[in-house]
Amino acid sequence: MKNVSYIKEDKIILKDISLQVEEGDFKTIVGASGSGKSTMLKLFSHLISPTSGEILYRGRDMMSYDPVLLRREISYCVQSGGLFGRTAEDNLAFPYEIRGLEMDREAVAALLSKFGLGQDVLREENRSLSGGEKQRVALARTLLLKPAVVLLDEVTSALDQENTRIVEDVIRQLNDGGTTILWITHSPEQSRRLGSKLLTVENGEIRSLEVLR
Amino acid sequence: MNNAEISTASLLAASSLVMIAIAFSYRQKLKLEKEILISILRTVVQLLAVGYLLEYIFGMENPVFTTLLILFMTFNAALNAAKRGEGIESGFAISFVSILAGTAVTLSVLILSKAIKYEPYQIIPVSGMVISNAMVALGLCFRNITSQFRSRREEVEIKLSLGADMLTASKGIIRDSIRTALLPTIDSAKTMGIVALPGTMTGLILAGTSPVLAVKYQIMVVFMMFSTTSIAAFIACYLSYRKFFNERQQLR
Numbered sequence: 201m202k203n204v205s206y207i208k209e210d211k212i213i214l215k216d217i218s219l220q221v222e223e224g225d226f227k228t229i230v231g232a233s234g235s236g237k238s239t240m241l242k243l244f245s246h247l248i249s250p251t252s253g254e255i256l257y258r259g260r261d262m263m264s265y266d267p268v269l270l271r272r273e274i275s276y277c278v279q280s281g282g283l284f285g286r287t288a289e290d291n292l293a294f295p296y297e298i299r300g301l302e303m304d305r306e307a308v309a310a311l312l313s314k315f316g317l318g319q320d321v322l323r324e325e326n327r328s329l330s331g332g333e334k335q336r337v338a339l340a341r342t343l344l345l346k347p348a349v350v351l352l353d354e355v356t357s358a359l360d361q362e363n364t365r366i367v368e369d370v371i372r373q374l375n376d377g378g379t380t381i382l383w384i385t386h387s388p389e390q391s392r393r394l395g396s397k398l399l400t401v402e403n404g405e406i407r408s409l410e411v412l413r
Numbered sequence: 414m415n416n417a418e419i420s421t422a423s424l425l426a427a428s429s430l431v432m433i434a435i436a437f438s439y440r441q442k443l444k445l446e447k448e449i450l451i452s453i454l455r456t457v458v459q460l461l462a463v464g465y466l467l468e469y470i471f472g473m474e475n476p477v478f479t480t481l482l483i484l485f486m487t488f489n490a491a492l493n494a495a496k497r498g499e500g501i502e503s504g505f506a507i508s509f510v511s512i513l514a515g516t517a518v519t520l521s522v523l524i525l526s527k528a529i530k531y532e533p534y535q536i537i538p539v540s541g542m543v544i545s546n547a548m549v550a551l552g553l554c555f556r557n558i559t560s561q562f563r564s565r566r567e568e569v570e571i572k573l574s575l576g577a578d579m580l581t582a583s584k585g586i587i588r589d590s591i592r593t594a595l596l597p598t599i600d601s602a603k604t605m606g607i608v609a610l611p612g613t614m615t616g617l618i619l620a621g622t623s624p625v626l627a628v629k630y631q632i633m634v635v636f637m638m639f640s641t642t643s644i645a646a647f648i649a650c651y652l653s654y655r656k657f658f659n660e661r662q663q664l665r
Contacts, residue, residue: 298578
């Protein structure tokens with residue numbers, strides 16, 4: 201991100217932000233609500249474009265990439281999970297469908313089990329899943345086709361301690377395998393425990409970037 | 414056919430019926446009195462104007478005039494439908510193309526199947542029905558697609574972020590909007606003849622046509638409503654969903 205600003209309806213959300221994310225990085229992001237951290241992730245996932253400045257991905261301006269192919273490499277999971285369709289399977293089949301592929305049931309089952317979920321969850325209707333199950337299905341949906349960069353927006357805020365631990369382990373393993381992680385978290389303790397770098401955002405600006413380990 | 418006449422005096426007496434709606438609106442504080450009056454005045458003025466115009470055009474028997482009149486009706490219908498989709502860029506152009514396509518296909522089938530002839534006294538009333546139905550369908554379609562893109566914003570963004578293109582991310586909304594546009598036509602077809610004797614049939618019977626012949630015309634009308642509303646809604650939805658995205662396939 202080079203000198204990126206984002207203005208929405210005359211309101212400055214991000215002010216002249218410059219930030220480098222290395223391949224394989226694990227950055228946690230903290231900041232008060234409304235500080236602009238979610239906007240930052242939306243910019244990285246190319247769901248919005250900067251008002252000024254540029255975002256480079258692998259050395260090239262994001263604007264020069266096909267937006268669809270770019271988003272297949274940089275995957276984003278939101279706080280509410282946001283399941284769509286009728287069942288969990290509708291959600292987990294979606295990443296395959298959009299690529300014209302058949303759902304790989306084995307891969308889905310393997311990933312679900314990492315999240316502590318059985319295959320029976322596939323047939324469950326979204327509305328009968330608990331908040332924690334929904335969030336884990338949404339995370340599985342994000343990670344299924346192994347994106348190079350994973351953006352997480354307070355994905356454990358609805359989870360209990362045990363499920364939070366499960367999710368953290370999966371993400372840590374992904375990062376060990378080379379996946380770049382940017383994780384917004386509401387908990388200062390979690391942000392220090394997980395990431396290798398901690399980014400603090402305040403009023404649309406980067407207040408600090410600490411190297412944790 | 415009997416020549417069933419309706420005198421101006423009886424029509425004036427019947428206008429008192431509107432007072433019921435106005436009184437109701439006043440009592441219930443619906444604040445619709447002005448709108449009811451304006452709509453009634455517009456009905457009277459527009460229909461009288463059309464009546465005289467039609468008499469003139471029917472007399473001309475000129476296909477160019479007939480075609481121009483169809484385009485004029487489409488233009489007005491498109492203007493009206495586009496109002497329901499305020500905020501949709503090029504809403505008028507989308508409405509015009511969709512209504513015109515729906516009307517053209519329907520009329521072509523009707524003419525080729527010899528159900529009607531390209532003569533003003535047949536083609537103009539039929540086009541009027543078809544175009545106004547398409548207009549209502551598009552109004553519903555635009556209102557629905559606009560509100561769904563607002564309420565399902567997160568869902569669309571999640572699908573985009575998973576790597577879906579904008580069409581795939583909008584499929585659910587497009588489908589819902591086409592459904593919404595078609596449901597009134599389907600519902601009215603279901604209850605036709607049971608709940609109410611529909612317009613064309615009522616008109617023909619009032620004018621003295623035999624009920625069986627009137628029914629045949631009505632069935633044709635139902636067929637043409639289905640084709641026009643579905644073609645118009647389909648084209649309008651597939652053209653308008655793009656307007657909710659920018660060139661980087663991001664929601665506006």
